[in-house]
Amino acid sequence: xxxxxxxxxxxxxxxxxxxxxxxxxxxxxxxxxxxxxxxxxxxxxxxxxxxxxxxxxxxxxxxxxxxxxxxxxxxxxxxxxxxxxxxxxxxxxxxxxxxxxxxxxxxxxxxxxxxxxxxxxxxxxxxxxxxxxxxxxxxxxxxxxxxxxxxxxxxxxxxxxxxxxxxxxxxxxxxxxxxxxxxxxxxxxxxxxxxxxxxxxxxxxx
Amino acid sequence: xxxxxxxxxxxxxxxxxxxxxxxxxxxxxxxxxxxxxxxxxxxxxxxxxxxxxxxxxxxxxxxxxxxxxxxxxxxxxxxxxxxxxxxxxxxxxxxxxxxxxxxxxxxxxxxxxxxxxxxxxxxxxxxxx
Numbered sequence: 001x002x003x004x005x006x007x008x009x010x011x012x013x014x015x016x017x018x019x020x021x022x023x024x025x026x027x028x029x030x031x032x033x034x035x036x037x038x039x040x041x042x043x044x045x046x047x048x049x050x051x052x053x054x055x056x057x058x059x060x061x062x063x064x065x066x067x068x069x070x071x072x073x074x075x076x077x078x079x080x081x082x083x084x085x086x087x088x089x090x091x092x093x094x095x096x097x098x099x100x101x102x103x104x105x106x107x108x109x110x111x112x113x114x115x116x117x118x119x120x121x122x123x124x125x126x127x128x129x130x131x132x133x134x135x136x137x138x139x140x141x142x143x144x145x146x147x148x149x150x151x152x153x154x155x156x157x158x159x160x161x162x163x164x165x166x167x168x169x170x171x172x173x174x175x176x177x178x179x180x181x182x183x184x185x186x187x188x189x190x191x192x193x194x195x196x197x198x199x200x201x202x203x204x205x206x
Numbered sequence: 207x208x209x210x211x212x213x214x215x216x217x218x219x220x221x222x223x224x225x226x227x228x229x230x231x232x233x234x235x236x237x238x239x240x241x242x243x244x245x246x247x248x249x250x251x252x253x254x255x256x257x258x259x260x261x262x263x264x265x266x267x268x269x270x271x272x273x274x275x276x277x278x279x280x281x282x283x284x285x286x287x288x289x290x291x292x293x294x295x296x297x298x299x300x301x302x303x304x305x306x307x308x309x310x311x312x313x314x315x316x317x318x319x320x321x322x323x324x325x326x327x328x329x330x331x332x333x334x335x
Binding site for chain 2: 081082087123
């Protein structure tokens with residue numbers, strides 16, 4: 001019985017997803033991730049509690065973004081592969097939105113050993129961004145890697161990968177209620193353009 | 207037949223005129239573009255631009271050294287100091303290095319003199335440090 005209802009939910013989700021691909025794009029972004037219905041209540045996937053430290057040695061928690069939507073990603077400062085391209089695209093978004101009080105940026109370093117607070121400070125300063133709008137955070141390695149899973153971002157330590165870490169350059173859009181509303185490949189300018197339209201949609205919805 | 211051959215030569219010539227450093231472009235995309243970007247603009251104050259970079263003209267003799275041996279930071283481009291280190295590419299041959307440098311020297315509005323494998327080789331013999 002349980003399995004039948006799961007299949008029914010998956011089928012319903014598939015139909016909704018197919019409908020979303022139609023010409024008439026819904027003007028409201030979907031809430032992404034697993035949806036659970038327990039005793040009639042629908043529960044959406046949400047980002048769990050976190051507590052990291054940013055380039056100004058300030059604690060960054062879910063509460064930091066209680067009033068704002070935010071764009072999250074995972075990177076490391078010495079990353080020789082995809083990170084600079086992703087940062088270039090994020091910088092484009094930052095330039096577009098940093099005057100907007102309703103949106104912030106959150107970059108998690110997955111190289112918690114080398115990316116100290118001063119290192120993150122130097123990186124963000126050289127990138128030319130304001131630390132009130134764009135937080136570069138570090139923290140306990142396990143906490144960073146496990147929260148990457150919650151953002152549906154692949155991140156793992158791999159000595160054979162360039163720079164010692166394997167990770168995706170995905171950008172994640174999170175709303176004020178900790179729900180993931182959109183994502184894109186941060187190395188792809190076209191995908192980022194579409195993602196920025198989703199940001200507009202979410203900003204205008206709130 | 208003759209027309210076809212002529213058309214082929216015309217197209218090939220035009221194409222070659224657009225991008226004479228095909229291997230240089232391919233190597234640039236593979237080794238350099240992830241950081242310096244495909245359009246040579248770099249990344250803010252972290253990674254220097256190559257498009258319009260005065261460094262290429264002022265330090266012509268150091269360019270092969272930087273690509274082959276990397277840097278530990280402190281590179282000044284257009285008055286900005288870039289502190290990020292750059293990785294080394296010791297596997298590139300003199301021919302490959304000269305093709306990359308010629309691609310950079312002639313792309314994105316850059317109009318700098320070309321180099322040759324022998325010039326690259328002689329610069330590499332005199333790298334500082």
